[in-house]
Amino acid sequence: MVRYILHSQALGAQLVRLVLLLALALLALHHSPRLIASLSEQAVNAGCHQGGGSHHDHHDHHHHPEP
DSSP states (O other): OHHHHHHHHHHHHHHHHHHHHHHHHHHHHHTOHHHHHHHHHHHHHHHHTSOOOOOOOOOSSOOOOOO
């Protein structure tokens, strides 16, 4: 029983630290327009390079030749 309580407290402390870290990361992201722009550009590029789709999107940043 004591072991469970100690483990539970450690898990609770870890959860609190994780939530605080997430909150700090979200605050930093919210107050940094350059970081938001960079992350959104990476997300768009990752989606564009994912492949497997037969749609033809036209992006002004680069062009993929037809296979």
